[in-house]
Amino acid sequence: MRTATISRSTSETSIDVTVNLDGTGVYDVSTGIGFFDHMLEQLSRHSLIDLDVKTIGDLHIDQHHTVEDTGIAIGEAVAKALGDKRGIRRYGDALSPMDETLTRVALDISGRPYLVFKTEFSQKKLGEMDTEMFEHWFHSFAQAAGITLHVETLYGQNNHHIAEAAFKGLARALRTAVEIDPRKADAIPSTKGML
Known part of the structure; x- marks a missing residue:
């Protein structure tokens, strides 16, 4: 089983994350931000990556540190669980309708983190979550996981649907990319011999 646990503690947040890349989409998520929890649950369920997240953040200030640091911790856990990335499919993509x-x-x-995020929101909050934090979460996750990530809303109006389609799309693309390719289970998927 490809699993990893990350504990991250700063003066702003205290986070414990455990992932199992070979799971069944079982989750236990608590960040103190209800809508954010809902999105991370979608990420787990549709990627089949088991995800346990416990975040205590300085929400009395704002959501920035909680969302950013949770993205970093989940990204670090995924990177750690991937190890040398031997045998993975490496690439994944999804069209996610909602x-x-x-x-x-x-x-x-x-291993080259980069984010292209072409998604816009017409309202400032979903539930109690600031919509400007979504891009920041995707950026933090991609950087920490070492993933080149492109997210683009092709069209949509409902802000809830726009956010959820992005997380479900990430989940489905990630599911494909982290899977072991039975045709090359012993090989690093790169001509360089490392990722």
């Missing part, structure tokens, strides 16, 4: 919204997500577990 009612009137369609989102495209493509990623490469390349």
Whole structure:
């Protein structure tokens, strides 16, 4: 089983994350931000990555540190669980429809972190979550996991659907990319011999 646990403690947040890349999508998430919890639960369920997240953050200030540091911790846990990345498919992509919204997500577990995020929101909050924090979470996750990640809402109107389609798209692309390719289970998926 490809699993990892990350504990991250600063003066702003205290976070414990455990992932199992070979799981079944079982989750236990608590960040103190209800809508954020809902998105991370979607990430787990649709990627089949078991995800346990316990975040205590300085929400009396704002959501920035909680969202950013949770993205970093989950990304670090995924990177650690991947190890040398031997045998993985490496690439993943998904078209993620949710009612009137369609989102495209493509990623490469390349070791070269980069985010392209072409998604906009027409309201400042979803539940109690600041919508500007979504891009920041995807950025923090991609940087810490070492993933090249492209997220683009092709069209959509409902802000809840736009956010959820992005997380579900990431989940489905990640599921493909972290899977072991039975045709090359012993090989690093790169001509360089390392990622």
